[in-house]
Amino acid sequence: MPSGQQARAQAAAITPGTHGSEAEAEQAPPVDQVRALFGGHRLSPGQRRIAQFLIDHLTEAAFLSITELAERVGVSQPSVTRFASSLGFSGYPALRDALQPIALSAIAGSPEGREARRRNELQAAVDAEIENLASLRRSLASTDQILDIGRELARSAPLTVLGLRISASLAEYFAYAARRIHPDVRVVTRGGSVAYDALLQSREAGGTWVLAFAMPRHSKETLAAMKAARGAGLRIALITDLALGPLVHEADVSFTAGTGSRLVFDSYSAPGVLSAAILQAMADADPERTQVRLEKYEQASDQYDFFLED
Incomplete structure (x- = not known):
């Protein structure tokens, strides 16, 4: 030292x-x-x-x-x-x-x-996030991996989205949007036996993939849930800030997106953009289903008056 x-x-x-x-x-x-x-x-x-x-x-x-x-x-x-x-x-x-x-x-x-x-401390935090986005942009120079996982997630019915502790917000965002273009999306934001039950039920219902989010601080619960998913026969796509480690080792495919750490709590600009990119790949993987589901949602939102008028 x-x-x-x-x-x-x-x-x-x-x-x-x-x-x-x-x-x-x-x-x-x-x-x-x-x-x-x-x-x-x-x-x-x-x-x-x-x-x-x-x-x-x-x-x-x-x-x-x-x-x-x-x-x-x-x-x-x-x-x-x-x-x-x-x-x-x-x-x-x-x-x-x-x-x-x-x-x-x-x-x-x-x-x-x-x-x-x-x-200028807040500006420095924004600058750090801009660098995270620039790094993500460089990693997406080839879109093959994103397109491949988009197709796999689109085919998995049900599709399970896992995010525990601080990662729950990213999982909820992804699941909320994915439900607009996918017929059966299940989100798991609690660990332990609750997560194991949900993962097992997903596999028994025909699901093949889990999309997991693991942001700092990385919880033991997330690793345990990923191991449970693998034990149930599910494959795992991981979005994390890590390039190496036990979480990455447990995943079938992983995507790295840096988190902002200049403030008291982390910020997630790059993971959010990466999530949106995977959602886009899912939408493009089955354009006909995507179009039908989006139109039905718009009809329902008009019928039940979900939103304020712009």
Whole structure:
């Protein structure tokens, strides 16, 4: 684990190739140096609260004791210790040692500049999501895999959509839209024996595929449900932010879409677009059925006056 001196060197390394006063002139802003300490680490929502507090109150927070920091953020002292360990530090004192010289440089800087950077935190989160979408765009340069899975999901009757915990919202969105073009879509948003029963019933009814969503933090329940689906004889298509790991290993085919992690809770622009692309592939796989079902839905929505007039 890094010492305070090693961590300071890590933060300074984001502006390589400079020396002496030239290095000081071109050194990254203190807030960016702090973010460099957090970068590349998957933090829980509670840990992101600690990280955001350190960013927003750097000049004060870097000199707080672990008790004071825990009280200010509203978390337990063990949570602060686990946060420091998740960043690769031996404990909170080592993290504080890394933060203090950055805080001192911030004290010497412009308060107006610090406030402007803090206000731009939301823009930085949007920029990160744009990069996730750009990465997804590159991965879709070939559409063969999307078209293939669209055909398979369209043929599976019933089609089961699995999403537990935070992934439930994505599963509900997909299932809601898929029901417009598919005759039998079943959504599973509860784990344990409830998920097993639903998956078994789907297979017994003739289903062949499950579309599973697995977003951070990845739950053991999701892995268990995927194993249950495979044990029941169902094949699995997975949408996740992971390229490797036990969830991907359990799937027959997987699609990767990054999640935004700059805010307290993740955002899901890329997984949402990927879901819509698969829905499009399903619609195109059986255009006649799609057209008939969409027309019937429009007739029903007019008859029962579902929507407000634009």
